[in-house]
Amino acid sequence: MDIIINISGALFLLIGSFLCISGGVGLLRFPDFYTRMHAVGVTDTLGAGMILIGLMFYSPDFLTFSKLVIILLLTLLIGPTTSHVLAKAAMHNNLMPKLQQEDNIKETSSSNY
Amino acid sequence: MFIAATLAIFVAMILAIIRGIVGPTLYDRILAVNMFGTKTVLLISLLGFVMGRPEFLDIAIVYALINFISVIGVLRYSDTNKLKHTPSNEKPLDKEY
């Protein structure tokens, strides 16, 4: 029985950490603010959720299990809200998303950035 | 198994710091701070399990709250002059932050 718990816990941890790294890489590689925001927003909440669920499998007693549930609920509530507020504030301060590839189209005016 | 997860979180945090320093616009930096915060929450809970002391989870909860409050604070005070009612004659925030 505990072999299954260990394996599933390890599996969740693996997926979670892979998502976190992909979020980080996405943060660096994407050209424009909004695409980066998308990358981080998605992987942050999901990766954190996966790792926390993975940890739940290893938690010794009920107290730690309940604390992990609280952290999971908190991250699920807070993650998307902060991304929403961030995008709203950025859009409010006329930070236009880069709509088309500027480098190969030379004549487009650079007004949209 | 925990060590592998903590290393992965470390790598993600380093990437977030790089974006935090390089980030052209102010909002990239806020994004980096936000991502860094969530990663530290995970790091603390993993450290709690690695060191066998589950009290660390209290700190992880506080981290999540404080990260939320500081990102809200930054956003609330970074676009203040948008709230002025009279058409503010001074130009909005200059383009390049």
Added chain:
Amino acid sequence: MKDLFAVVMLLGIYSLLSASFFVAMDAVDVAFTEAAVGAGISTLLMLVVITMTGRSEKTTRHKPWLALLVVVFTGGVLIYGTFDMPYFGIADAPIHSHVAPRYINESMKEIGIPNIVTSVLASYRAFDTFGEVVVIFTAGIGVMALLSVGRRPEEDEKTTAINDSMHEEYLVIRIVTKMLIPFILLYALYVQFHGDFGPGGGFQAGVIFAAAIILYTMLFGLTTARKVINQSFIQFIAAAGVLLYGCVGIVSMLNGANFFDYNVLASDPVAGQHLGILLIEWGVGCTVASVMIMIFFNFAGRREMQQNNEKVNNIEGDSL
């Protein structure tokens, strides 16, 4: 880094990093406080000040080479000084062998709470913590003296106008914070009374409590927050916290023991210690929470006064 906003945010990352360093160094209580205070309150205060004093700074440096020279020289001397310090983490370093074993071994018998840091903080060293609470109290009074703004009633319709405009700006966030704030306050109380068994205590609980109120003020506007918790009530609570702390000492003195010795507070000494530590943590929590709220209210009030003056000048400027 010309833009001060970025500097403050990187300071936020820096204090988050130092707090996770403290966690790795087994300093659980310290990480708790550093996270709640360092990353939370000081970053917010700096943000408010930056909106008042302008976002960019001149990059002229004063004689940077001389400063660099001084810094490198003192650094070299200090590093030379570290050579005879004990290596990191050795168990028989002098710091661990004289005073610490007494507290680690006897604190369970004398005070009976597992968290040694809280027992040392609240009962062995209660007098120092009392002095420290008074320091926080005076800092609150100092900020109030510097920044307090007279309340002019006719300002209200202007600020209510701002509040309505904030409504459609932050609709989603307001609903989420409405759900979240009760749990933050509940968590602050948990941290307050959980100080004996796990990381926590008066300081951290007070700061988390203040952070919840600050979150409320940021999103619902200062006037509504002032209606919810008016200024004089907070000042009373701050004073009451310090008074409670002092009274616990005087009561133990009246019962015949010396100033902060709780053994006499209850029938058997260990129960007395528990009661004393509980009351002291409560006093510290009240003072820290109300002083932090008072400080933030003063800063935000000052900022609002400045914005109103600016707007008044704009209107006069336009009407001329």
Added chain:
Amino acid sequence: MIIGLFNDWVVVVLMMIGLYIVIAHGNLIKKIVGLAIFQTSVFILYISMANVEGGSAPILAEGIKQFSNPLPHVLILTAIVVGVATTALGLALVVRIKEAYGSIEEEDIQHLDNKTQDETEIQATEGDQS
């Protein structure tokens, strides 16, 4: 040898960075940030001294014998909260300086000071002559 003293060197480097920021930068808020860095480096010094290899957090629990030293933790706990109180006071002063002088750059403040000083001297001399 290297690993043993690494923590202290990190502390010294951070302290020097904080000192440099306070000395070289003119902006008052930058100086407060420098002080904050200086302060955290002192905390790191105390906490790294208190750590015992293999010891765990100073909360008594069964089956754990070796604890790291709780005393520096208590010291740093109070130091952090007092540090924030002083930073709040410093920021309050910066706000008042901005209102009084209109800028928080060191040179502008000194410039205005010298100017007001010269004016008062001139008035004093005119007062003596008349």
